[in-house]
Amino acid sequence: MERLATTYLGLELKNPIIVGSSPLTSSLDKLKKCEDAGAGAVVLKSIFEEQIDNDAAKMISQTEGFVAHTDGQDFIEEVSRNYYIDAYLSLVEQATAALDIPVIASVNCRSQGTWLDYVERFAEVGADAFELNYYILPSDFGRSASDIEDEYFAVVQAARERFKLPLSVKISSQFTALANVVKKFDKMGVDGLVLFNKFYRPDIDIEKLTTKSSIGLSTPSDYAQALQWTALLSAYLNCDICASTGIHSGDTLIKMLLSGAKAVQVCSAVMKNGHKVIDEMNGSLLAWMDRHEAKDFVDFRGKLAHKRMEDPSQWERAQYMKSLNVEF
Numbered sequence: 001m002e003r004l005a006t007t008y009l010g011l012e013l014k015n016p017i018i019v020g021s022s023p024l025t026s027s028l029d030k031l032k033k034c035e036d037a038g039a040g041a042v043v044l045k046s047i048f049e050e051q052i053d054n055d056a057a058k059m060i061s062q063t064e065g066f067v068a069h070t071d072g073q074d075f076i077e078e079v080s081r082n083y084y085i086d087a088y089l090s091l092v093e094q095a096t097a098a099l100d101i102p103v104i105a106s107v108n109c110r111s112q113g114t115w116l117d118y119v120e121r122f123a124e125v126g127a128d129a130f131e132l133n134y135y136i137l138p139s140d141f142g143r144s145a146s147d148i149e150d151e152y153f154a155v156v157q158a159a160r161e162r163f164k165l166p167l168s169v170k171i172s173s174q175f176t177a178l179a180n181v182v183k184k185f186d187k188m189g190v191d192g193l194v195l196f197n198k199f200y201r202p203d204i205d206i207e208k209l210t211t212k213s214s215i216g217l218s219t220p221s222d223y224a225q226a227l228q229w230t231a232l233l234s235a236y237l238n239c240d241i242c243a244s245t246g247i248h249s250g251d252t253l254i255k256m257l258l259s260g261a262k263a264v265q266v267c268s269a270v271m272k273n274g275h276k277v278i279d280e281m282n283g284s285l286l287a288w289m290d291r292h293e294a295k296d297f298v299d300f301r302g303k304l305a306h307k308r309m310e311d312p313s314q315w316e317r318a319q320y321m322k323s324l325n326v327e328f
């Protein structure tokens with residue numbers, strides 16, 4: 001299996017399949033299961049800044065009248081934060097002690113908030129790297145694209161300055177000028193970019209006339225956006241690209257590597273088909289390497305990246321010029 005070894009964020013991975021942040025990575029048992037199934041690394045389920053703050057607010061509202069003083073509220077806020085952070089740090093510590101594969105911690109942040117005060121503790125408890133999961137829903141009519149981008153830059157810059165750990169940023173594709181934004185993250189010195197996150201999307205229950213939640217797992221055809229952008233960006237950046245969303249098969253894994261990804265993240269494929277898909281995907285990669293007489297995949301990684309192709313125009317095409325030769 002050494003033929004599958006790769007580096008990502010400066011870490012040595014025995015293969016390029018990372019189990020992404022999700023319920024699959026929320027406890028020590030589950031993390032162990034990912035390692036036993038052959039994963040090259042794991043990203044822990046994110047700790048949410050929002051979750052910590054809301055919980056503090058809820059505790060304060062429930063004790064209204066009882067906690068009349070501001071310093072009482074401060075105390076509850078601190079205890080609540082510490083409760084979640086301590087539980088999370090304890091999971092990181094247990095996971096890094098129990099697993100041989102790299103363990104990447106993950107924070108879902110809303111701002112340059114309190115989470116930044118805890119960053120050093122992630123390194124202290126042994127996290128191998130840190131993934132910043134940061135997304136602003138661009139639904140505010142009063143905020144321009146550049147206002148929103150500036151907020152991203154400020155948060156990523158703050159994270160970069162505070163973290164010594166390898167840092168990756170997991171982003172959405174929803175940027176007006178994605179390549180420009182990504183280049184700025186790269187210049188700030190992030191070690192990796194995860195392209196792309198797939199978000200929770202609210203749904204409607206048409207009988208109850210209410211909104212409802214949707215788990216929203218990806219399908220095997222959802223990989224195209226990550227593939228195109230990995231190919232367009234990978235060879236122009238110093239940082240690593242980890243492809244994510246819609247990676248369900250060995251063929252898709254190979255496509256991501258050919259487009260220049262250092263590694264991939266999988267969640268939905270494992271949730272739908274079980275942990276055995278990790279081994280199946282690695283097996284398909286090895287079989288493909290044998291067919292192409294590649295001793296390791298460094299030989300072919302990024303071969304079809306935009307920068308490396310004689311005619312990269314296919315990666316730039318967004319409109320259908322010819323009508324498809326299909327009867328509808």
Ligand SMILES: Cc1cc2nc3c(=O)[nH]c(=O)nc-3n(C[C@H](O)[C@H](O)[C@H](O)COP(=O)(O)O)c2cc1C
Pocket residue numbers: 020021022023045046047106108133170196197198215216217218219244245246247265266267268269
């Ligand atoms: C139920 C569920 C929970 C998730 N929780 C997180 C999370 O806490 N942090 C995060 O960065 N991504 C989270 N994700 C997103 C996944 O890490 C991943 O980016 C997304 O599912 C796309 O990859 P996939 O097509 O392999 O599923 C979650 C996804 C699902 C389905």
